[in-house]
Amino acid sequence: MTKTIAVTGAAGQIGYALLFRLAAGAVYGDEPVRLRLLEIPPALPALEGVVMELDDCAFNTLAAVDITDDPRTAFDGADAALLVGARPRAKGMERADLLEANGAIFSAQGKALGEVAGSDIRVVVTGNPANTNALIASTHAPDIPAARFTALTRLDHNRALAQLAARAQVPVSTIEHLAIWGNHSASQYPDATRATAGGRRVLDIIDDEAWVREHFIPTVAQRGAAIIAARGASSAASAANATIEHLRDWVHGTSGQWVSMAVPSNGEYGVPEGLISSFPCTVAGGEHRIVEGLEIDTFSQARIDASVAELAEEREATRALGLL
Numbered sequence: 615m616t617k618t619i620a621v622t623g624a625a626g627q628i629g630y631a632l633l634f635r636l637a638a639g640a641v642y643g644d645e646p647v648r649l650r651l652l653e654i655p656p657a658l659p660a661l662e663g664v665v666m667e668l669d670d671c672a673f674n675t676l677a678a679v680d681i682t683d684d685p686r687t688a689f690d691g692a693d694a695a696l697l698v699g700a701r702p703r704a705k706g707m708e709r710a711d712l713l714e715a716n717g718a719i720f721s722a723q724g725k726a727l728g729e730v731a732g733s734d735i736r737v738v739v740t741g742n743p744a745n746t747n748a749l750i751a752s753t754h755a756p757d758i759p760a761a762r763f764t765a766l767t768r769l770d771h772n773r774a775l776a777q778l779a780a781r782a783q784v785p786v787s788t789i790e791h792l793a794i795w796g797n798h799s800a801s802q803y804p805d806a807t808r809a810t811a812g813g814r815r816v817l818d819i820i821d822d823e824a825w826v827r828e829h830f831i832p833t834v835a836q837r838g839a840a841i842i843a844a845r846g847a848s849s850a851a852s853a854a855n856a857t858i859e860h861l862r863d864w865v866h867g868t869s870g871q872w873v874s875m876a877v878p879s880n881g882e883y884g885v886p887e888g889l890i891s892s893f894p895c896t897v898a899g900g901e902h903r904i905v906e907g908l909e910i911d912t913f914s915q916a917r918i919d920a921s922v923a924e925l926a927e928e929r930e931a932t933r934a935l936g937l938l
């Protein structure tokens with residue numbers, strides 16, 4: 615059966631790295647895919663050019679492409695919605711200005727999702743501030759279960775995997791039990807305390823506690839800023855790749871492997887209920903589950919609490935703006 619994937623901000627740089635892989639079957643394999651692409655009116659002509667290129671790939675799996683500036687049209691009957699489009703931080707903009715500008719976008723899109731999408735839609739928010747944007751969208755779609763709204767921390771997870779694999783000199787594919795906790799921001803906590811490679815504890819292989827605290831954690835947490843400094847634009851191909859992996863694993867499951875996803879808290883690990891925070895998760899039967907019962911050491915708990923405090927502040931600031 616044809617799967618419908620809605621993508622917002624489709625003419626942006628992440629969109630350009632995302633659409634061709636979605637069309638080629640990166641999430642649903644051989645099943646035909648219909649893309650519904652949402653943009654603001656000034657970006658529609660550029661989006662038409664991207665659609666011409668999609669046509670020119672003649673993908674077997676691409677059943678149709680629709681473009682629109684109306685979120686209700688984009689989300690109608692969608693199986694998945696990838697909310698990538700967001701207002702970037704402009705010069706002189708304060709954090710509150712960014713929350714306000716994006717709050718308006720994500721409340722309107724949440725409302726549209728609530729009006730036209732099925733209750734089994736999967737929503738992945740990539741546009742920043744991703745966790746709080748997901749919370750805003752979810753709040754405006756009360757008939758869709760909150761668990762259907764998630765935010766992207768898979769990019770942080772992949773960044774952490776790459777750093778650990780390089781330092782421990784093990785293949786990336788052998789590393790398990792890594793986790794990103796908290797907000798997709800510099801306050802996040804990349805947690806390698808339980809990571810193993812081929813059954814061995816990765817931190818025992820590395821055997822350098824200072825490296826973890828002074829290099830690994832800050833490198834992962836500040837990688838987005840480092841890429842902006844180097845490229846003059848934020849990460850795009852790696853963000854698109856992570857968005858695909860997040861949705862693909864949510865649809866197909868993780869076979870018991872941990873992945874990092876920002877999902878609504880039910881109070882696990884002291885994270886206030888309702889905040890959309892990153893946790894180690896597994897997916898089975900199309901449902902994500904937070905890995906429970908882990909013993910958290912004092913250092914890790916303090917790092918988790920600090921990032922979660924930032925999420926709580928974002929929620930308060932958003933409430934003060936009347937967006938929740």
Ligand code: NAD
Nearest residue numbers: 623625626627628653654657699700740741742766769853
């Ligand atoms: P971009 O500026 O190239 O593209 C954003 C697109 O969104 C633009 O084409 C714009 O017209 C569109 N847009 C703006 N408002 C919209 C609306 N109301 N409806 C539909 N489309 C709208 O930006 P990008 O590089 O593609 O990044 C997109 C977002 O992803 C940014 O917020 C960025 O910070 C974020 N990001 C998140 C992660 C992550 O890991 N969560 C990683 C990288 C980037």
Ligand code: LMR
Nearest residue numbers: 742837838839841848849
């Ligand atoms: C990233 O992690 O690469 C982005 O979220 C950075 C940004 O601010 O766009």
